[in-house]
Amino acid sequence: MAELQRPTLCCCRKVLTVPGKSCEGGRSLAHCRLVDIASASNFHSFKLRHFHLDLHLNFAVKRMTGWQVLELTPVQPGVQSLILDTHPSLLIHSVDCKVPGASGAPDVFLSLTYRVEPFTDYGSSLNISLPAAVIRPHRAFRVTIRYTTTDGPAIWWLDAELTCGQTRPLVFTQGHSVCNRSFFPCFDTPAVKSTYSATVRVPEGVTVLMSASRSAYSKQDRVFQFSMEYPVPAYLVALVAGDLQHADIGPRSRVWAEPCILTCAVSKLGGSVERWLNVAEGLFGPYVWGRYDIVFLPPSFPIVAMENPCLTFIISSILESQEFLLIDVIHEIAHGWFGNAVTNATWEEMWLSEGLATYAQRRITTEAYGEAFTCLETVFRLDALHRQMRLLGDNNPVSKLQAKFEPGVNPSSLMNLFTYEKGFCFVSYLSQLCGDIKRFDSFLRAYIEKFRFSSVIAQDLLDFFLGFFPELKESCVAQREGLEFERWLNGCGPPLCEPDLSAGRALTGPVQHLCDLWGMDAPDPQLISTFDLSSWSTFQTVLFLDRLLDRSPLSQEVMSLLSSCYSALLDGMNAEVQIRWLQIVVRNSFYPDLPRVRSFLHKHTSRMYTVPLYEDLCGGVMKCFAVEVFYQTQARLHPNLRRTLQQILFQSSALNTSTAPSLLTSPPSAPSSPTDPPANGTIALRDVNVSA
Numbered sequence: 001m002a003e004l005q006r007p008t009l010c011c012c013r014k015v016l017t018v019p020g021k022s023c024e025g026g027r028s029l030a031h032c033r034l035v036d037i038a039s040a041s042n043f044h045s046f047k048l049r050h051f052h053l054d055l056h057l058n059f060a061v062k063r064m065t066g067w068q069v070l071e072l073t074p075v076q077p078g079v080q081s082l083i084l085d086t087h088p089s090l091l092i093h094s095v096d097c098k099v100p101g102a103s104g105a106p107d108v109f110l111s112l113t114y115r116v117e118p119f120t121d122y123g124s125s126l127n128i129s130l131p132a133a134v135i136r137p138h139r140a141f142r143v144t145i146r147y148t149t150t151d152g153p154a155i156w157w158l159d160a161e162l163t164c165g166q167t168r169p170l171v172f173t174q175g176h177s178v179c180n181r182s183f184f185p186c187f188d189t190p191a192v193k194s195t196y197s198a199t200v201r202v203p204e205g206v207t208v209l210m211s212a213s214r215s216a217y218s219k220q221d222r223v224f225q226f227s228m229e230y231p232v233p234a235y236l237v238a239l240v241a242g243d244l245q246h247a248d249i250g251p252r253s254r255v256w257a258e259p260c261i262l263t264c265a266v267s268k269l270g271g272s273v274e275r276w277l278n279v280a281e282g283l284f285g286p287y288v289w290g291r292y293d294i295v296f297l298p299p300s301f302p303i304v305a306m307e308n309p310c311l312t313f314i315i316s317s318i319l320e321s322q323e324f325l326l327i328d329v330i331h332e333i334a335h336g337w338f339g340n341a342v343t344n345a346t347w348e349e350m351w352l353s354e355g356l357a358t359y360a361q362r363r364i365t366t367e368a369y370g371e372a373f374t375c376l377e378t379v380f381r382l383d384a385l386h387r388q389m390r391l392l393g394d395n396n397p398v399s400k401l402q403a404k405f406e407p408g409v410n411p412s413s414l415m416n417l418f419t420y421e422k423g424f425c426f427v428s429y430l431s432q433l434c435g436d437i438k439r440f441d442s443f444l445r446a447y448i449e450k451f452r453f454s455s456v457i458a459q460d461l462l463d464f465f466l467g468f469f470p471e472l473k474e475s476c477v478a479q480r481e482g483l484e485f486e487r488w489l490n491g492c493g494p495p496l497c498e499p500d501l502s503a504g505r506a507l508t509g510p511v512q513h514l515c516d517l518w519g520m521d522a523p524d525p526q527l528i529s530t531f532d533l534s535s536w537s538t539f540q541t542v543l544f545l546d547r548l549l550d551r552s553p554l555s556q557e558v559m560s561l562l563s564s565c566y567s568a569l570l571d572g573m574n575a576e577v578q579i580r581w582l583q584i585v586v587r588n589s590f591y592p593d594l595p596r597v598r599s600f601l602h603k604h605t606s607r608m609y610t611v612p613l614y615e616d617l618c619g620g621v622m623k624c625f626a627v628e629v630f631y632q633t634q635a636r637l638h639p640n641l642r643r644t645l646q647q648i649l650f651q652s653s654a655l656n657t658s659t660a661p662s663l664l665t666s667p668p669s670a671p672s673s674p675t676d677p678p679a680n681g682t683i684a685l686r687d688v689n690v691s692a
Helices: 259-269 272-284 316-320 322-335 351-369 371-392 417-434 437-451 458-468 470-474 485-490 502-518 538-550 556-571 575-587 591-603 607-619 623-636 639-652
Strands: 016-022 028-030 046-058 063-074 081-086 090-099 108-111 114-120 123-129 141-149 155-158 170-173 194-201 207-210 213-218 223-232 239-242 245-250 253-257 293-297 311-315 342-344 454-456
Touching (some): 194 207, 207 223, 245 259, 259 316, 272 351, 293 316, 322 538, 342 351, 342 437, 351 371, 351 437, 371 417, 417 437, 417 485, 607 639
Antiparallel strands (some): 016 028, 046 063, 090 141
8 A cells, every 4th residue: 555655575585575666576666674682693685595403401410412403595695694593592613615616516614703793781782794606596505503592582491400301401492583593593584484404313201392393203313393385484393301291182283291290281182173273274274384282391391382383382381270271272373374374574564463363263163162152352451452552542653553663672572462463453454344244354364465475564464455346446445534554553552442242231230230239338148249250251250350340449448348258259369360369369468368379379470470470469568478478489489480580579679788689689670571561560461362
């Protein structure tokens, strides 16, 4: 669209451009590169055809050592260096190059000079000098980088006591958004996709999984080999290694987990995954990744779930809540089409993956469980969006779908509800414009077919939408007053409109009615007793508790009545329910239920449950209690989470010089994982349908 002056990828997927002239693929676009300011690399100068990792995992010293081979083709003349993203935690040992000999001559091997330079606080640049003999336009060459990496933001080493079984150590990687530059040197931008393969050597008793197909395994040598035959961006390369066992749950799915939780994981999912895949294929076309396996990771996993191709990573803590597990797995399935097959070209437009995946997730749940269930879950999420909006203000630029961030800003800081829910509302609006949800399903199938295995920006999507529905283009829907596409993308604030959710009223109505009863000056216990929360679904209960939380502060009389009505009942419910009640307890300083907060924090050691509670405790009058519980539980917390909680405790105690030094066993620093949520209990990571 002419009014959207945003750069896009050319059709040959080699050069990032804006409307104007023809590229080498023939599309009418000017050669003007779009810079991904989160990447130090010169990715636009090369075509990455394939890369191979060969790694040895040493659990004793928490180190990965090996090499990487990149197969590259220059696509621009005059290039004298290859610049890759890397990280200070990754030590480069050597860089070599293999150049195919001309006219049957032997291959030439060269040792290359390189230097590592600072880039941002989340990465460095690896600048490799390329001799003239290497750089010949459109002629492939190979670069081998030997390196060691330890405990960078992508790599999470867990001692045995931090695993579910507490018997053997485990390691996993988490690449979203810009972490994998600490796993291997790369073009760490979603604009670049390539195939990859890997060879991983591990000690006895360790099983390795990757976001790829296992191509070979030598039990004697403890060598696992993997191959990803479809192009993926660097952030979707993932590895996990530990005491893992599996059970098949469908013809193309299996669950992987530590032995102590495998039976529970299988019982929770049953045969549902194949059903969800079939529904998704009926809506959006074939699932192209072959396997859809799931690995359940210990509570130290920093987010809820990650859509790694072939192998979804998901936190084991979510097994407590059947409904949240259902939604999270379906959301990751949706990423098989939206995010993995077709990817946002820059992190500034993350909604192209998350907003579309959220829409697709809700199409799947509507087909599988009915419109009322989907509307209830959507109301719950949109409530959280408006809660975040009230906190940030209507003019906060992070609420834009096309978020523009300055150099040095970590893209993961933009991981918020707007990318999911405002993006979902825009996609829903596009669906409403075409007037028939089935027609919009057809459009999404065609969109996937058109852009599969490529990276796109908003203009690609919207141009294709208007081309697919020419009658909408003719009626100028993109410029409809108050709902202009440009305003959707670049306007701050809440969604310009939200979908009709009245189909969920039978489920949401009782929730609002009970909230209204509790909002009265003198709540009537007799009327309140007519509502049986034990018969409600999890989403109804958490919606009710969230809305009560929004009404805080509550009087101590109301808190006493709430506790007498619900505390014992909520004790027997899942963690998603319990944490919301405990946040009400903490924010209203209701001391009689404080032992429940202690018990919860002793049991749950995942970031999504601990951080919101500690922030609430330290934001009120319970800092001493928070410090006490932290000291009692810190040995069971991952070091990254421990540092985050120390920050919360230290910042809240800035005026208490006697407390702060004792809390900081290491200097305050940014959270080790860029997937950490913002330091505010109102925007809890559990509120986001996080898939990275």
